[in-house]
Amino acid sequence: MTSRATLRDAVVADPGGTLLALDFDGTLAPIVDDPAQAHVHPAAAEALSRLGGRLGTVAVITGRPVLQALELGGFRGRAGLEDLVICGQYGAERWDAATGAVSSPTRPDAVAALAEALPDWLARHGAPGARIEDKHLAVAVHTRGLGDGVLESIGRPLADLARAHGLTVEPGRQVVELRASGVTKGDALRTLVGERSPRVVVYAGDDLGDVPAFDAVDDLRRGGTTGFTVCSASTEQTALVPRADLVLDGPDAVAAWLVELADAL
Numbered sequence: 001m002t003s004r005a006t007l008r009d010a011v012v013a014d015p016g017g018t019l020l021a022l023d024f025d026g027t028l029a030p031i032v033d034d035p036a037q038a039h040v041h042p043a044a045a046e047a048l049s050r051l052g053g054r055l056g057t058v059a060v061i062t063g064r065p066v067l068q069a070l071e072l073g074g075f076r077g078r079a080g081l082e083d084l085v086i087c088g089q090y091g092a093e094r095w096d097a098a099t100g101a102v103s104s105p106t107r108p109d110a111v112a113a114l115a116e117a118l119p120d121w122l123a124r125h126g127a128p129g130a131r132i133e134d135k136h137l138a139v140a141v142h143t144r145g146l147g148d149g150v151l152e153s154i155g156r157p158l159a160d161l162a163r164a165h166g167l168t169v170e171p172g173r174q175v176v177e178l179r180a181s182g183v184t185k186g187d188a189l190r191t192l193v194g195e196r197s198p199r200v201v202v203y204a205g206d207d208l209g210d211v212p213a214f215d216a217v218d219d220l221r222r223g224g225t226t227g228f229t230v231c232s233a234s235t236e237q238t239a240l241v242p243r244a245d246l247v248l249d250g251p252d253a254v255a256a257w258l259v260e261l262a263d264a265l
């Protein structure tokens with residue numbers, strides 16, 4: 001495991017050549033019951049402003065719709081984040097602070113059909129209390145707070161339902177997303193790297209949707225780029241722990257680490 005100091009020193013040695021990409025929920029934003037109430041940890045927001053003014057690229061790569069991440073994150077117009085990039089819906093959407101441009105594909109008919117069918121389907125499958133989050137390109141079914149076993153019991157039939165609609169399943173923390181696009185956070189990260197040609201790439205995430213971004217960092221390393229993976233750890237999801245260069249204890253610790261990086265710069 002790479003030490004915190006090694007990562008910090010690599011960034012401090014080449015801030016302009018560094019691309020720092022972060023996941024939103026569970027990494028920048030503490031996990032809360034209601035997805036609409038999530039917010040970026042205040043210390044992380046402050047540190048990102050400082051880092052944005054120093055690093056070559058700061059990006060948020062999230063499963064959230066890009067406009068939602070923008071609003072919940074309070075990123076628009078924030079000092080230091082004039083060049084921020086947000087890749088939403090695992091990279092299917094994008095917002096660039098520099099231009100204000102938003103790109104988002106048309107809503108697939110399959111997602112619209114699924115969104116209509118889901119409330120009845122959940123009631124019939126014993127999960128009427130599951131929270132449905134319609135994300136335009138995907139529909140997420142949240143089971144946080146419903147008790148143990150609900151996610152497990154609806155997981156397989158939900159996957160069948162996704163397949164029946166020609167959609168892909170994206171599992172996450174107390175959530176299953178049924179989405180149209182097969183684009184991953186790894187694709188989003190590779191696109192940013194292709195555009196910005198960083199010499200140092202740092203990616204931080206907490207959940208299964210971040211695995212492809214970790215894979216991308218591994219590939220970049222094999223190609224000679226200096227790369228670091230950071231896990232925002234939780235008891236809920238441990239898959240990234242063995243793969244991370246730096247393991248931090250959730251969003252509080254991520255915020256403290258970002259402050260430390262900003263201070264070091």
Ligand SMILES: O=P(O)(O)OC[C@H]1O[C@H](O[C@H]2O[C@H](CO)[C@@H](O)[C@H](O)[C@H]2O)[C@H](O)[C@@H](O)[C@@H]1O
Binds near residue numbers: 026033038142
């Ligand atoms: O890629 P991310 O930024 O991590 O987004 C992944 C999904 O996160 C959200 O759900 C998660 O956070 C919620 C708020 O804390 C929590 O209630 C839920 O249990 C978590 O799974 C979000 O609602 C999804 O749309 C994102 O795709």
